[in-house]
Amino acid sequence: MTALLELDGIGISFGGLRAVDDLSFTVNQGQIVGLIGPNGAGKTTVFNMITGVYKPASGTIRWQGNDITGAKPARIATLGLRRTFQTIRLFADMSVFENVRAGCHLAARQHWWQGLLALPAQRREEAELAARTHDILRRLDLEGVADTPATSLPYGVQRRVELARTLAGQPRLIILDEPAAGLNDAESAALNDTIFMIRDTGVTILLVEHDMNVVMQVSDHIVVINFGRKIAEGNATAIRTNPAVIEAYLGRDDDEATAA
Template sequence: MNTAVSQQPDAGVLLELDGIGISFGGLRAVDDLSFKIRRGEIVGLIGPNGAGKTTVFNMITGVYRPTDGRIRWHGRDITGLAPHRIAEAGIRRTFQTIRLFQDMTVLENVIAGQHLKMRQSWWQGLLNTPAQRREERELVEHAMEVLQKLDLADVAHEIATSLPYGAQRRVEMARTLVAKPELIILDEPAAGLNEQESAGLNDTIRAIRDAGITVILVEHDMSVVMNVTDNIVVINFGKKIAEGKPAEIRSNPLVIEAYLGQDDEEEDDPLLNAVHDQVNA
């Protein structure tokens, strides 16, 4: 594959998915999916359980290679690049389950997120050179700046896994943000949060955008999605069925059918119930 191929991007477009698809055996998990992410947007990617949302994230970040279509970053074809190459290009992600380092402080966890940005080699660290010490100071200063923005500076020296669940979520976001990405992908950041923590998450996501970072969000808490996103893409059975502003999506008959037409056994699905509440609000 020639990853140097580029095309002139639309003004403001950071990421473009152009007809991407992927199959696992005989299952078509994502099919002919296209949408664009513009600089400074908060975009929600939603759909019923099993719609293919996390699979889309995995294709964007290089975990899976699409069997069809192209993914472009700043107009450059990045389809199939390794995950570390995608991260180096400026795309970072969080995960549905928290993945903090055990027995490390909040600050240490966040500093670890800068490993791809480190300039000094391992042997310079062993020698404790002036350049190494200077870089360490810079890493700590930048990590503390990010913690301050996410209201975590006061717990910087606490063991990260000892914090309340909502604070641990913010630590994971801080570890991602410290790498200075252009685009951050948040995979169900409200999972496990209580109502108060979910409300605070809205402010955190807006703070990320205000720091100049574009956001893609997969989330089952529709109050978060409807409150913070500028644009929403809806997929069902791996296909895009709608795209638009939150108010447009809320009243879209295809979206309502996709969510409210699920089997009775899924009637307790939190996403289904949340969408039902939004539709009838």
């Protein structure tokens, strides 16, 4: 197993509050890793540091052994690291097709002047990327809504569109920020299948999730944080019985503990 993404002692503060402190964990190639923790534990902040939205105040983030700490989001994307957002961020005025096509941005080799002159090579590439987009739409069962304005769709479908958009970038690792939030039971179950399907195409997955059923069922490895610090790490069985985890959840939030 080779390490794809390594977090080594990263930390960040907001206005004196230590949101994440000395956090280390590793995501190996081909794994599905779950990051869990009670509300406000700092999970999304960790994602924002990995994807370059925030710059960690301390520690290093490595991608295949190379230091990428503090790199800008656009540079992170070039590594093949893509994410979804907890609050879905689709392009509102665009169709589902256009949104997923946006994920192909880095695959486009055309220069701006080729585009403005509509040269043959550029037209060819457009056709190729449109085909790739349609292929992904088919795989995620979105062909039927390709021309529909993305934000007019039900929440669950929008989540799938955002997922399709990350896949269009042919990522090595995708980071899913609460992919099951707002989904009904059937959609949530389908999500599990989708996550396995993505992993089977060779994509590594790191996810934050409140829905314990999803996390426990899909994750190979789980990292638990509370108040910005790691409190446990291991497979689903080990986490379920870990006293520190049980205390963190029972002590703070009963709903989540029963869900677990």
